[in-house]
Amino acid sequence: MATDSWALAVDEQEAAAESLSTLQLKEEKAKPDANGDNLVDTTNQVEVLQRDPNSPLYSVKSFEELHLKPQLLQGVYAMGFNRPSKIQENALPMMLAEPPQNLIAQSQSGTGKTAAFVLAMLSRVEPGNKYPQCLCLSPTYELALQTGKVIEQMGKFYPELKLAYAVRGNKLERGQKISEQIVIGTPGTVLDWCSKLKFIDPKKIKVFVLDEADVMIATQGHQDQSIRIQRMLPRDCQMLLFSATFEDSVWKFAQKVVPDPNIIKLKREEETLDTIKQYYVLCNSRDEKFRALCNIYGAITIAQAMVFCHTRKTAGWLAAELSKEGHQVALLSGEMMVEQRAAVIERFREGKEKVLVTTNVCARGIDVEQVSVVINFDLPVDKDGNPDNETYLHRIGRTGRFGKRGLAINMVDSKHSMNILNRIQEHFSKKINRLDTDDLDEIEKITN
Numbered sequence: 001m002a003t004d005s006w007a008l009a010v011d012e013q014e015a016a017a018e019s020l021s022t023l024q025l026k027e028e029k030a031k032p033d034a035n036g037d038n039l040v041d042t043t044n045q046v047e048v049l050q051r052d053p054n055s056p057l058y059s060v061k062s063f064e065e066l067h068l069k070p071q072l073l074q075g076v077y078a079m080g081f082n083r084p085s086k087i088q089e090n091a092l093p094m095m096l097a098e099p100p101q102n103l104i105a106q107s108q109s110g111t112g113k114t115a116a117f118v119l120a121m122l123s124r125v126e127p128g129n130k131y132p133q134c135l136c137l138s139p140t141y142e143l144a145l146q147t148g149k150v151i152e153q154m155g156k157f158y159p160e161l162k163l164a165y166a167v168r169g170n171k172l173e174r175g176q177k178i179s180e181q182i183v184i185g186t187p188g189t190v191l192d193w194c195s196k197l198k199f200i201d202p203k204k205i206k207v208f209v210l211d212e213a214d215v216m217i218a219t220q221g222h223q224d225q226s227i228r229i230q231r232m233l234p235r236d237c238q239m240l241l242f243s244a245t246f247e248d249s250v251w252k253f254a255q256k257v258v259p260d261p262n263i264i265k266l267k268r269e270e271e272t273l274d275t276i277k278q279y280y281v282l283c284n285s286r287d288e289k290f291r292a293l294c295n296i297y298g299a300i301t302i303a304q305a306m307v308f309c310h311t312r313k314t315a316g317w318l319a320a321e322l323s324k325e326g327h328q329v330a331l332l333s334g335e336m337m338v339e340q341r342a343a344v345i346e347r348f349r350e351g352k353e354k355v356l357v358t359t360n361v362c363a364r365g366i367d368v369e370q371v372s373v374v375i376n377f378d379l380p381v382d383k384d385g386n387p388d389n390e391t392y393l394h395r396i397g398r399t400g401r402f403g404k405r406g407l408a409i410n411m412v413d414s415k416h417s418m419n420i421l422n423r424i425q426e427h428f429s430k431k432i433n434r435l436d437t438d439d440l441d442e443i444e445k446i447t448n
């Protein structure tokens, strides 16, 4: 398998990379809300969706039929999974085929992509060999930690298996070689571990995973680092690229750089999940948006909510205002230290705060089951002020995880933002209905 074509395609990609937004992240299950929640369904709903042929969770196969190793079957069932989702059913046979094949895969947010590539890594790793064999890149520190937890949980029936986190702050002694069989980390640190610090022998890597692959390709810094890592890998190393979104130019680029890939791609109209209801509210100012947010909160039972702002400043202001109103609010934005960010997410996951006010840094991958509402306090736009459709999809995908129902509410406060919303609707061919937040009955109706 040739691995140098990625580098050759870099120049063609640069223009596309410029126009795309930067990174974001992922997380795990929150404890159930003691008050209950009328938006989050029980696991029965998942069972139903998994039997509905139109659902991304639909699969005809059982995990047994995917021929997973017994220890992995045990791991899967210990995580409470009963049957594979569509992406797991489709991707796993391709990823486990011999000889190993490359894959570029797209599947809607929250449909089990992480479990799919984790199972692929765990299937290929030889725990008896005490050196890194699988490398997984995540765009953020928090996402790396979360995916690492999935690897640890799913691989717990391999007693010899160890995982190393190549993330900022994880200091090892220079020149030492690590014995962990799987390494997960962010591109900069992984690159250092492979090159400058030589903790990893890249020539022994068998599986290379790019999670949130589109943003890894589209963000210039990440792209450069990922390419430099890829160049060090052996020619027959299996490459697996996963994301919920692939902007057209990124998709083309991915196909050029991954040799002979298998491809799983969604049609545009399949990208949005029908289980997430989308609305917008019309306001005239930031203060009105704040009032509308409070009205929504007063009218419906919300387990946990994520509120997205365009800037750190707005996020800080909003978190302070919500606190003044008596809400338990957490704030997470990019300028915070990574350890602080991890602690904020951990508290949110544990249900200690009900609202997380954040920026795009949290748009991707956060997996908190109890998030029943996502609010776009500001609509996602790129640096030129155009709609950022990919970020929109990732943001609203923080709710409606794995078959649960969710609610996404967009705050529109100007002609310009109405125009952005219209363009998002057009892009996904999906109608976003207006909601009157002064009409409590109407708000209540949307949750039923």
Ligand SMILES: Nc1ncnc2c1ncn2[C@@H]1O[C@H](COP(=O)(O)OP(=O)(O)OP(=O)(O)O)[C@@H](O)[C@H]1O
Residues within 6 Å of the ligand: 026, 029, 080, 081, 082, 083, 084, 085, 088, 107, 108, 109, 110, 111, 112, 113, 114, 115, 116, 243, 244, 364, 365, 366, 367, 369, 397, 401, 402
């Ligand atoms: N087969 C399964 N059965 C039941 N639950 C599952 C299954 N696969 C994954 N899950 C659960 O579904 C949730 C979403 O999965 P995951 O985080 O892998 O989705 P994703 O597609 O990677 O999402 P995103 O696009 O946001 O990164 C997780 O809580 C995970 O534990």
